[in-house]
Amino acid sequence: MSAFAFALRSLVRQPARALLGIAGVAAVGALLFDMLLLSNGLVISMERMLSTTGYDLRAAIGTAPPGRGPLIEHAGAIATRLRTLPEVARVTPLRLSDGLVVHTARPFAVRVMGAEPGSVGAWTVLEGRDVRASGEVLVNQHVLELLDARVGGPLELRTSAPGVRTVTPPFRVQIVGVADFPFESERGSTVGLSLEDVDRVSGGGGAQSADQLLIATAQGTTPAAAKAAVERAVPTLTAMTNAQVLVRLQEGGLSYFRQISFVLTTVTIGFAFLLVTVLLTVSVNQRTGEIAALRALGFSRRRAIADVFAEAVLIVGSGAVLALPVGLALSRLLDWILKGIPGIPASLHFFVFQPRALLIHGLLFAFTAVAAALYPMRLVATLPIAATLRREVVS
Amino acid sequence: MRRARLWVMASAVTLAVSGGGVDAAEPAPGVLISRQLAEAKALSPGSQIRLAPGGDGQSAQTFRVLGIYEPTPDPMEISESKFKVRLHLPDMARLVSGPADLMAAETVDQVNLVLRDPRQASTIATQLMTGTPGIVARQARAAVSGAGTFVVIERFHLAIAIVTIIASALFLLALSVMLVDERRDTVGVLRLIGLTTRRVLAQIFLESLVVAVGGAVFGIGLAAASQFAINRYFQWHYNTALVFVRVTPGVVAVCLAIAIPLGVVASAAASWSLLRKQLMTLARR
Amino acid sequence: MSVIEARDLTRVFPMPAGPVTAVRGVSLAVDPGDFVALCGPSGCGKSTLLHLLGVVDTPSSGTLTVDGEDVATLGDVARSRIRLRKIGFVFQRFFLLPMLTAAENIELPMAEAGVSKSERAHRVHELLEYVELSKRADHRPSQLSGGEMQRIAIARALANRPRLLLADEPTGELDQTTGQHIAELLDRVNADGTALVIVTHDAVFARRARRILTMRDGVLVSEERVR
Numbered sequence: 027m028s029a030f031a032f033a034l035r036s037l038v039r040q041p042a043r044a045l046l047g048i049a050g051v052a053a054v055g056a057l058l059f060d061m062l063l064l065s066n067g068l069v070i071s072m073e074r075m076l077s078t079t080g081y082d083l084r085a086a087i088g089t090a091p092p093g094r095g096p097l098i099e100h101a102g103a104i105a106t107r108l109r110t111l112p113e114v115a116r117v118t119p120l121r122l123s124d125g126l127v128v129h130t131a132r133p134f135a136v137r138v139m140g141a142e143p144g145s146v147g148a149w150t151v152l153e154g155r156d157v158r159a160s161g162e163v164l165v166n167q168h169v170l171e172l173l174d175a176r177v178g179g180p181l182e183l184r185t186s187a188p189g190v191r192t193v194t195p196p197f198r199v200q201i202v203g204v205a206d207f208p209f210e211s212e213r214g215s216t217v218g219l220s221l222e223d224v225d226r227v228s229g230g231g232g233a234q235s236a237d238q239l240l241i242a243t244a245q246g247t248t249p250a251a252a253k254a255a256v257e258r259a260v261p262t263l264t265a266m267t268n269a270q271v272l273v274r275l276q277e278g279g280l281s282y283f284r285q286i287s288f289v290l291t292t293v294t295i296g297f298a299f300l301l302v303t304v305l306l307t308v309s310v311n312q313r314t315g316e317i318a319a320l321r322a323l324g325f326s327r328r329r330a331i332a333d334v335f336a337e338a339v340l341i342v343g344s345g346a347v348l349a350l351p352v353g354l355a356l357s358r359l360l361d362w363i364l365k366g367i368p369g370i371p372a373s374l375h376f377f378v379f380q381p382r383a384l385l386i387h388g389l390l391f392a393f394t395a396v397a398a399a400l401y402p403m404r405l406v407a408t409l410p411i412a413a414t415l416r417r418e419v420v421s
Numbered sequence: 422m423r424r425a426r427l428w429v430m431a432s433a434v435t436l437a438v439s440g441g442g443v444d445a446a447e448p449a450p451g452v453l454i455s456r457q458l459a460e461a462k463a464l465s466p467g468s469q470i471r472l473a474p475g476g477d478g479q480s481a482q483t484f485r486v487l488g489i490y491e492p493t494p495d496p497m498e499i500s501e502s503k504f505k506v507r508l509h510l511p512d513m514a515r516l517v518s519g520p521a522d523l524m525a526a527e528t529v530d531q532v533n534l535v536l537r538d539p540r541q542a543s544t545i546a547t548q549l550m551t552g553t554p555g556i557v558a559r560q561a562r563a564a565v566s567g568a569g570t571f572v573v574i575e576r577f578h579l580a581i582a583i584v585t586i587i588a589s590a591l592f593l594l595a596l597s598v599m600l601v602d603e604r605r606d607t608v609g610v611l612r613l614i615g616l617t618t619r620r621v622l623a624q625i626f627l628e629s630l631v632v633a634v635g636g637a638v639f640g641i642g643l644a645a646a647s648q649f650a651i652n653r654y655f656q657w658h659y660n661t662a663l664v665f666v667r668v669t670p671g672v673v674a675v676c677l678a679i680a681i682p683l684g685v686v687a688s689a690a691a692s693w694s695l696l697r698k699q700l701m702t703l704a705r706r
Numbered sequence: 707m708s709v710i711e712a713r714d715l716t717r718v719f720p721m722p723a724g725p726v727t728a729v730r731g732v733s734l735a736v737d738p739g740d741f742v743a744l745c746g747p748s749g750c751g752k753s754t755l756l757h758l759l760g761v762v763d764t765p766s767s768g769t770l771t772v773d774g775e776d777v778a779t780l781g782d783v784a785r786s787r788i789r790l791r792k793i794g795f796v797f798q799r800f801f802l803l804p805m806l807t808a809a810e811n812i813e814l815p816m817a818e819a820g821v822s823k824s825e826r827a828h829r830v831h832e833l834l835e836y837v838e839l840s841k842r843a844d845h846r847p848s849q850l851s852g853g854e855m856q857r858i859a860i861a862r863a864l865a866n867r868p869r870l871l872l873a874d875e876p877t878g879e880l881d882q883t884t885g886q887h888i889a890e891l892l893d894r895v896n897a898d899g900t901a902l903v904i905v906t907h908d909a910v911f912a913r914r915a916r917r918i919l920t921m922r923d924g925v926l927v928s929e930e931r932v933r
Contacts, residue, residue: 027810027817039805042694053588057581112616133550224673285655290581301592308599319801322762323815323862327782360580402470412763416753417872418799418919 029329033336044341047305051098051298051345052352052401056296059353060360060377065287067378075373079208080145081118082249085256085265097121101221101236104260108241111259113252115244118145119236121224125217127173128196129243134172135186136215139207140224140236147208147240149218153177157220159344160232163199164218166207170311172215177201182289183217185228197227203333209371240267272410283376295390302398306334309400316407318414331403338399346391354379375382440538445525450512451487457490457660472506474517482516484508494663501659592684597691601625607655608695625692626685636678644676708775709758709792709870709901715768717754717924728754730924731768738869743915751924753874753903758905760793760872761785770900773869779826790819794863794900796873802847808841808858809834815865833861838893842872853884860891864900871895873904877911889914 027035037044085108088095098104101119108117118291121140126133141148143158146406153176157164163181165173173181207216222232241418256265266274276284310317315331355365357377364376452472454464466486473481492505499544508516514528536542537594544558549558601608611621650665655665708722717729736742745754757763758770761777770777772788780788789795802811805932810832816826836842836930837857847855856876873892877885889911896902904915914916918930 035803035805036925040602043595046591046598050595053584055590057584057588067809101592105704192477275882296594297588301595304592304596304711305599310605312599312603314797315748316801316803319795320803321786322760322789322797324786324793324866325818326786329818356584360577363576363580364573366576367570384855388719412757414759415762415797418801419534 029332029336030340032333035339036333037340038315038336040309043305045343047301048344048348050301051342052348053113054294054298054301055349055391056353056356056385058291058298058390059292059349059383060147060357061287061294062383063353063377064283064360065291065358065377066256066380066383068283068374069276070102070380071373072275072380073268073272075209075371076271079240080270081116081147081240081242083243083252083265084238084254084268084271085241085260087261087262088264094307095237097235097237098239099235100231100264101239102234104167104263105142105236105239108239108256108259111255113172113244113247113255113413114241116146116240116242118142118148118240119234120145120148120238120240121221121236123224123228125227126184127169127217128152128184128214134215134285136169136183136217137207138183138227139183139218140214141218142369143220145384149205149207152204152206154201156205157218158259160220160223160226161199162202162261163223164203164205165201165215165228166210166214167204169215170201170204175201181217183227199222199223209374211369212372214359214372215216250256270331272352277419284379296344297392298342298394299398302338302394303401305341306338306399308401308407310335310405314409314414315418318411318418319411321411322415326354327407330406330409331392332405332408335396336401338395338402342391342395342398346387350384350387449483449485450509452484452512453488453490454486454509455503455505456489457491457492458505459486461504464488468508472508472516480516486510491662494661516668553689586679586683588689593684593687594691597629597687600621601688601691601695605695622689622692629685629688630681631690633681636684640680641668641676643674644672708737708771709740709773711735711771711890713766715755715758715770717724717751717758717763724730728924729758729765730926731732732921732926734926736870736901736903738901739896739899740855740917741896741915742904743912743918744903744905744921745907745909745912746927747831748907750921751842752921754924755921756872756874756903757904760795761788761796762925774780789927790814790815792868792870794866794871796863796870796871796874796876798878800847800859800879801851802855802858802862804847806885807844807846808854809840809849809860810817811863811867815862821864821866827857829865833864836864837861846887851884856880856884856888857891860895861890864895870901870903873902875907877906877908885911 037390086095087097087098098119101121105117106121108114120140123140125136125138127136139148149162150162152167154164163183165181167177170176174181175181178200179201181201182198184196205218207218218400219227219235221234224233225233225235241252241256242248247270253267255267256263321327321330361375361377364370365372365374436517449469452470459465464486467490468486469483471481471483490507492503516527529543534545536545546558546560547624565594587616608621611624612618644666645668648668651666652664712735714734715729715732716727717728721727730751732755734742744755754763758765758886761770761772765778772792774849775788777788801876802808803814806814812830812833816829821829830843832838834843837860839854839857839861842850842858847858847893850858856879860871860873860876863873871892876892877888880888885908889908892902892904893914902915904911906912913932916931916933918932919926920928920930
């Protein structure tokens, strides 16, 4: 009878204990799997979102997040200049602001996005047409629902951005279409205007100012080369590649999730280790007589150790496998909870499945099985046969 | 209009720290700087810095560091720059707006109000918004966009805590089943000499209560001891005075309320199967 | 050649209160087909001597040969192999594995010795008939009586056709009638050619042996030839 068949019989012999042990490992395993999905999930999801816009560089003054840094004045002219660079394929100036739709009974806040008419990637028109001139606005489906309006209807906007004089009168525009905006949150409200109109809403005189320039690299050029070219051409600009943006996010806003993922991964592994070690140790202690008898009958020390190890592998292995579907279901729930954070884009996910996570999950549990079996294996290895048999008779 | 946001030129080139070069007859206006900025740029009271309203460094003005302050810890700004400067309102208005802007001195981002009766906040906000065109008045709590974030994070922690408790319960139950099984002989003997099931159960209950209380107290002690290390690590990591972990009486109460009944129930559930067995089945082994 | 030959065996146990000598300078030989009963008061060293003879314990001094092979210098694997193939063990408390059936318990040492599956099945069948428990093949130990468990334990000990069977108080946990049946079974085992060394307190059972060795304070004090 192989060590695994033997271990399986041992587990079946005590079904309640075995099932509880496996369920315990599965519960901590599910959490561990989720933490592995979380550790890189947000970065992978963000990377996918960034790449779907079709731009691989973001240029701004300084390195503040979009909408938080100083404005790029004369963004239109700068964009035109950058378009002449051989490393650059496309440039879209973008401006973000906070606004308030005021012509309804209950004013509501909106995210105001400004781009040059006809810009690729700034938004996707779903209904109606794109903004072509001043006084036109695109809204997302949610704004349309809130307004209970139709394409062609009016909309009055006022800024709610800090630092803007609120004596500015509301800005009246006409809804020309419904659009899908990138990085839109689940029930977020966004409107799209021309760059000049965003400036007017913000109390300005209609300047072409932008927060950032989205830049697509020309074919055959690397984002790093385009970044260097952009910064050479306009020294006040700091360009960041998508990879740099991700690194920054990892070090900044996303670091909390990496930290909690690391802490919980460590805790869950420790917990699984303790659980399996205790289960096996008690199991071995309860069977010392049997083990000593088997050794007396000619079972080698190696075989006796293999039996304990096989038991550890069966408990941890079954728990780890069971942890995968449980973990996937749990990750959906946790993702849904975290997506309740205000302003989180609808297409962003905190828990993203990656084969790498599955591999690490397997490796960590393999390590846990070995580590957890070490002490009970040592107990078996050093079990004195004669003394144990004597003690069993006396007890 | 320029944004009323100050940009401290953080590079060594643009953040001019000097001991001279300023007209002694007209001393530079004073500012307070954050501890993090002072540490990073080796500034101290008396140092002079140049601040510009825009990223291009244009229209920079010289200021004198009067003191260093610890920024109010804000979880929403945990991963953001802690380089901050506090100016007198007129100095700031002069810096961000050109001299031609006559209204500059009267312009602020927001006005914070302390109400005599905070319960009236919502009503007063509505009155202000309807009575003064252009004013956006929000209740302070509602205005903090991060509040929602922390509610969600708290929910996330709660979900994780529930999974952890389920795993702990399974662990405890498995352990109890093993320990009770190990004491099968003792239970058999106790019942053979005439102790009732209730009496044996009471003994097991009492023992598990002692173990559960001991375990819970040990866990709370461990959490209390480790909170210092955790706080120190994260305060160092994020360079902030924010407190990350705090073992409050409420937390202790919740821990005890969960751990003790859990321990006792796990032990009782495991014992129950043993006590239901026939007496001779227990004694014969 | 003797199946087993011990010369001047001594076993000392280190204890907190000072070393205790459980077996002192014991020499004995067990020939093929021999039947030896080890008797003596509790704590005289009978079981310790049995463990030494069974290559389960290691002597503090003296030599022990099994089939002419000195076992003192052997490692764990070689000692395990000797126990597996040449020596059978029967315990007072049976030590059957509760998760295996009677047949599987008997099969276990053969599986460990690498015996083919068909041969194992044949041998299990043979041994169950030998101990008269063919109908109990699929029963687990918890479904067997004490006497039945000991019969299965004897069948397990005989699985690899050992030349020597060691039994430590094989009737110690059984009533008189059942104990007698076990004694008769062991008699049959010996009659079929397997050498037997038993430790027993039962004087009637001991009289079934060819030689009765009496121990006191770790020393062999007498040898009586019964048959």
